[in-house]
Amino acid sequence: xxxxxxxxxxxxxxxxxxxGGTSKFHIVAGSEEKTFEPxxxxxxxxxxxxxxxDYKGSLDIGLMLAGGEAPDVDAVWPAxxxxxxxxxxxxxxxDLKSVASSPVILGVRMSKARTLGWIGRPVKMxxxxxxxxxxxxxxxxxxxxxxxxxxxxxLTMLAAAFGTPDRLDPRALDDPAAQAKVKALLKGVxxxxxxSGWLAELYLAGAKxxxxxxAMWNYxxxxxxxxxxxxxxxxxxxxxxxxxxxxxxxxAPLGYVDHGQDKSAKDFFDKLQQHMLSAEIQQKIADLGRxxxxxxxxxAPAEKDWNFDxxxxxxxxxxxEPKVIARALTLYQEALRKPSLTALCLDFSGSMSGDGxxxxxxxxxxLFNPAQASQNLIQWTPADRILILPFDSHVRTVVQGDGSVAxxxxxxxxxxxxxxxxxxxxxxxxxxxxKEMKPYLDTNQYLPAIVIMTDGKSDAHEGFDDAxxxxxxFVPIFGVTFGDADATDLDALAELTRSRVFDGRANLTEAxxxxxxxx
Amino acid sequence: MSLSRRSMVGLGVLGAxxxxxxxxxxxxxxxxxxxxxxxxxxxRGYAGGEKMAFIQNPKTIDALKRFGLALDAERAGSxxxxxxxxxxxxxxxxxxPSSSPLVELARRYSKILKDQVIFNSPIVIYSxxxxxxxxxxxxxxxxxxxxxxxxxxxxxxxAVLARKAWKDLGAQDLYGTIRMISTDPNKSNSGFMFAxxxxxxxxxxxxSESNLQTVLPTVVELFxxxxxxxxxxxxxxDDYIASGPGASPLVVGYENQLVExxxxxxxRWQRVVSAGGPAQPVAMYPTPTVYSAHPLLAIDPAANRLxxxxxxxxxxxxxxxxxxxxxxxxxxxxxxxxxxxxRMPTQISAVSPMPDIDTxxxxxxxxx
Numbered sequence: 001x002x003x004x005x006x007x008x009x010x011x012x013x014x015x016x017x018x019x020g021g022t023s024k025f026h027i028v029a030g031s032e033e034k035t036f037e038p039x040x041x042x043x044x045x046x047x048x049x050x051x052x053x054d055y056k057g058s059l060d061i062g063l064m065l066a067g068g069e070a071p072d073v074d075a076v077w078p079a080x081x082x083x084x085x086x087x088x089x090x091x092x093x094x095d096l097k098s099v100a101s102s103p104v105i106l107g108v109r110m111s112k113a114r115t116l117g118w119i120g121r122p123v124k125m126x127x128x129x130x131x132x133x134x135x136x137x138x139x140x141x142x143x144x145x146x147x148x149x150x151x152x153x154x155l156t157m158l159a160a161a162f163g164t165p166d167r168l169d170p171r172a173l174d175d176p177a178a179q180a181k182v183k184a185l186l187k188g189v190x191x192x193x194x195x196s197g198w199l200a201e202l203y204l205a206g207a208k209x210x211x212x213x214x215a216m217w218n219y220x221x222x223x224x225x226x227x228x229x230x231x232x233x234x235x236x237x238x239x240x241x242x243x244x245x246x247x248x249x250x251x252a253p254l255g256y257v258d259h260g261q262d263k264s265a266k267d268f269f270d271k272l273q274q275h276m277l278s279a280e281i282q283q284k285i286a287d288l289g290r291x292x293x294x295x296x297x298x299x300a301p302a303e304k305d306w307n308f309d310x311x312x313x314x315x316x317x318x319x320x321e322p323k324v325i326a327r328a329l330t331l332y333q334e335a336l337r338k339p340s341l342t343a344l345c346l347d348f349s350g351s352m353s354g355d356g357x358x359x360x361x362x363x364x365x366x367l368f369n370p371a372q373a374s375q376n377l378i379q380w381t382p383a384d385r386i387l388i389l390p391f392d393s394h395v396r397t398v399v400q401g402d403g404s405v406a407x408x409x410x411x412x413x414x415x416x417x418x419x420x421x422x423x424x425x426x427x428x429x430x431x432x433x434x435k436e437m438k439p440y441l442d443t444n445q446y447l448p449a450i451v452i453m454t455d456g457k458s459d460a461h462e463g464f465d466d467a468x469x470x471x472x473x474f475v476p477i478f479g480v481t482f483g484d485a486d487a488t489d490l491d492a493l494a495e496l497t498r499s500r501v502f503d504g505r506a507n508l509t510e511a512x513x514x515x516x517x518x519x
Numbered sequence: 520m521s522l523s524r525r526s527m528v529g530l531g532v533l534g535a536x537x538x539x540x541x542x543x544x545x546x547x548x549x550x551x552x553x554x555x556x557x558x559x560x561x562x563r564g565y566a567g568g569e570k571m572a573f574i575q576n577p578k579t580i581d582a583l584k585r586f587g588l589a590l591d592a593e594r595a596g597s598x599x600x601x602x603x604x605x606x607x608x609x610x611x612x613x614x615x616p617s618s619s620p621l622v623e624l625a626r627r628y629s630k631i632l633k634d635q636v637i638f639n640s641p642i643v644i645y646s647x648x649x650x651x652x653x654x655x656x657x658x659x660x661x662x663x664x665x666x667x668x669x670x671x672x673x674x675x676x677x678a679v680l681a682r683k684a685w686k687d688l689g690a691q692d693l694y695g696t697i698r699m700i701s702t703d704p705n706k707s708n709s710g711f712m713f714a715x716x717x718x719x720x721x722x723x724x725x726x727s728e729s730n731l732q733t734v735l736p737t738v739v740e741l742f743x744x745x746x747x748x749x750x751x752x753x754x755x756x757d758d759y760i761a762s763g764p765g766a767s768p769l770v771v772g773y774e775n776q777l778v779e780x781x782x783x784x785x786x787r788w789q790r791v792v793s794a795g796g797p798a799q800p801v802a803m804y805p806t807p808t809v810y811s812a813h814p815l816l817a818i819d820p821a822a823n824r825l826x827x828x829x830x831x832x833x834x835x836x837x838x839x840x841x842x843x844x845x846x847x848x849x850x851x852x853x854x855x856x857x858x859x860x861x862r863m864p865t866q867i868s869a870v871s872p873m874p875d876i877d878t879x880x881x882x883x884x885x886x887x
Binding site (some may be wrong): 064085097098101164166167168244247249251279291293294295296298312313314315316318319321322 | 745758759762790800
């Protein structure tokens, strides 16, 4: 017996020695989990593990797992298991457990909700459609192909439009009447985004600028966070509309990604998951407005002034097989979404010469390659309007086209023919873009965006801010930085126009792809 | 389910004696360490996921050790372990599926030396108190024990098929249509059993190949209406617990799942009970229901001893006390955890046999 124990002890020591403990742990999470970063980071610190958390959209998390090689990631924490069911075909994610859940609902600015007569009564998707058709309501919503909250709202719309609001019947996808209804509903999108967390920031930025948006599709918990901020700044609260037809819940599953890493990574993951599901942490999570599993924690108290109640029982819709959902997302991108009106200001100043020019042309080539764009669910359609504005110290030319295959080819060739030369004035390009977009903007049928790709510091340009405001459509101007670009100017434009700057220095193609998720 | 997805478990003797679980695989490969096992025979095979907690229970591991046995069981779906050539190519010494019709299926692919039902657990429909009360008011259920219900499953299935709203049943306070979900019958046993039960109920007898066609389209419609169905009973139950009454109003599962969940964390259960409110889980027993039997199939002569061990009073008692598994003839154990008293009937009054395997295979094909 003694001999037995001695041997076991020796084996245990050996193991302790070779395990060594993980020093690094890499998590990729949905933007709406950012709220929990302090909890996760604290745990990592206590365990002596250096954790990195990257935030990605649901589609990006899915695509990352679908690739030929396992990603160099130890854990994923997407908004919903839906995306893993669709994309984790290699079954790389293991031991998935839901950390918390939250339904996707519509937050409507209080006075707007009052005008619509929605306070204190059940609101159906048909009521929302009517408000959109009457020009009474516009909303922020993330792209259904890039982000889970947008996808959830869209799938709920499709189910309701087919007349089976409690489940998304696959036949809805082929029903022209249902498609027409959803298309009409999506005309209500005033701004899109690739991320639910960023969408909430956009709402707050609008409120702060004195131009609050009407409404926003987002998670119940994110609406609470938004209202908490609005309360602090004295802004008008968003009223929670729980669509009476049914909602889709995000289940925030935390799972381990097996990529042949050291076993100690799995041990740390198990501890982390256990910690996140412990009674103490679950209570903290519930206090932040999430719904937690049975017996884990007391829900956050209801806030009657804006109809928030995480203990309220809301029926969810039944979703179909992953392959049907994938088809529904393609339908969104290719037929039902609000068409894009996109102006691309491309820097062809002298400093772009050489490598920069080559990379820019390659990025544009990918953007207008229908097969590659489809993989990332950012494909164009003939209904989209696209303007190409190559610029240096002035706009060289304006090439207009649409999203048809032939037109994409023409736009791509126009870019390929440009050569880098001369100075840089991005404001000149932005101003021209606004002018060229005007006839389309006035129809209100498009989701507009200007994208400025630049590698340098722009010449000063007085009065642009006022001109942008005076134009009146509040077109967002996204930035893509390149080379040794000074982002100060782009950042200022992004702040003014409530948009974002994407870093194209590591991967210009990737940056353009991200922008598309916002338009 | 791919092979890589399955988690290796078992090797329990080592796992229990040494706290360093991370080292189990490494140590097992070491002949010196293996020697420590002495006369313990490790048996390798496949078991349904719902038995994993029992297999990993340290008490189970200890008790089996006293019989000179250790279980090296890998998780596999009941249907696939019975017939999947890839799994059978690994030469398992035993199979432990979750349903008796599968014994017949397994016999077509492996030479079975002996088979014996170890545990039973009836198929139940999990719900929440407001929905169960709604069904009572609609005359589709009645409260039977302190905390469980008997449900007219045929009536319930018909209401689901008719897409009735809760308020059509007289439950004015409940919103939405009546929805039910099970696992994918082609991948997991509880869905498989429920498909058989639903066909039986719709026919009004044990369905066979001769009368299957009259109800098959209805069974297909029932399962299609559920939308996306998870591939394991554990996943469906976890979703039920995690997402609550709004997202999971009615869920097909095994009786032992709630029992096991309650016993696994008494503090958590205390919070559920003390919270009150609508979030009280309840089991509803269909009349008749079907038993998910857990027959152990010995392929290797060494596994015959496993059957003796698992049917011993000691292991049967662990199965009931900690995991809520009824014995081979459906009776409950002598020692019941106070937490689960009044949550299930002592005897299941009406049990219908499952359809024969050829009928089941036809149903599976239609549902694929």
